[in-house]
Amino acid sequence: xxxxxxxxxxxxxxxxxxxxxxxxxxxxxxxxxxxxxxxxxxxxxxxxxxxxxxxxxxxxxxxxxxxxxxxxxxxxxxxxxxxxxxxxxxxxxxxxxxxxxxxxxxxxxxxxxxxxxxxxxxxxxxxxxxxxxxxxxxxxxxxxxxxxxxxxxxxxxxxxxxxxxxxxxxxxxxxxxxxxxxxx
Numbered sequence: 001x002x003x004x005x006x007x008x009x010x011x012x013x014x015x016x017x018x019x020x021x022x023x024x025x026x027x028x029x030x031x032x033x034x035x036x037x038x039x040x041x042x043x044x045x046x047x048x049x050x051x052x053x054x055x056x057x058x059x060x061x062x063x064x065x066x067x068x069x070x071x072x073x074x075x076x077x078x079x080x081x082x083x084x085x086x087x088x089x090x091x092x093x094x095x096x097x098x099x100x101x102x103x104x105x106x107x108x109x110x111x112x113x114x115x116x117x118x119x120x121x122x123x124x125x126x127x128x129x130x131x132x133x134x135x136x137x138x139x140x141x142x143x144x145x146x147x148x149x150x151x152x153x154x155x156x157x158x159x160x161x162x163x164x165x166x167x168x169x170x171x172x173x174x175x176x177x178x179x180x181x182x183x184x
Contacts, residue, residue, distance in 0.1 A: 007031050007040050011062075021061035021151065058151040087118050092127060096149070096158055100131035100142030119143070127152065 010031060014022050027037050041062060045055045056065040066074065084092070091114055094106050106114050122128045127149040131142035145158060155161065 003032070004040065007035055008044055011040060011044060015055065015062065015064050018063070021058065021063035021147070024060050024062065027062075056151075056154075057156055058154075059147045059157055061147050061151070063151075084121070085118070087112075087115065088121055091118050092122055092145075092149075095122075095128050095143050096145050096161055099144035099158070100134070101144075102134055102140040102142050104140065106143075 011022075011027060014027070014030070024037060024041075027041075028035070031037060031040075041055065041057065045057070048054045050067075052067055052070055053064045054067055056063055087110075090110055091106055094109050095101055098105065098109070103114055103119070119128070125148075126146055128143050129146050131144040133139040134142055149155075150157065
């Protein structure tokens with residue numbers, strides 16, 4: 001058996017047995033040195049195309065996911081969706097598009113102060129996390145989106161977020177975010 005096929009088998013076994021997405025970093029540490037992890041993942045993704053399950057990459061993690069066209073089979077599984085307040089949605093959007101961003105910067109873009117409960121609810125959902133401290137006076141903490149955010153919204157990275165034109169086409173008001181893009 002070739003080394004390449006053996007490495008594919010290792011990745012498949014890890015994905016199959018893992019409850020959570022598997023980090024690319026973990027794969028790099030487990031597979032032999034000089035393994036082409038990204039190439040192996042890309043080949044596996046091609047192999048699983050058109051199957052009942054697919055390999056989905058979300059940021060620095062991969063996992064098995066039900067094929068999009070078969071999701072209707074699981075309609076009886078009720079996913080309890082938590083509705084976010086307008087403030088939380090605006091805050092999450094600002095963090096996603098401007099990360100890493102401080103609380104003060106979020107407030108400047110929104111034009112109002114951000115309640116700690118808003119940040120807490122987004123952190124509780126594990127959609128945002130604390131980033132590094134900004135190298136400015138006071139060394140404020142920054143916020144950024146998480147892998148869980150990317151996974152929930154089916155994004156590989158924040159580069160997959162819709163652009164301002166796409167958001168306007170959907171009828172989403174982007175005045176505050178748009179102004180910050182034009183200013184910055």
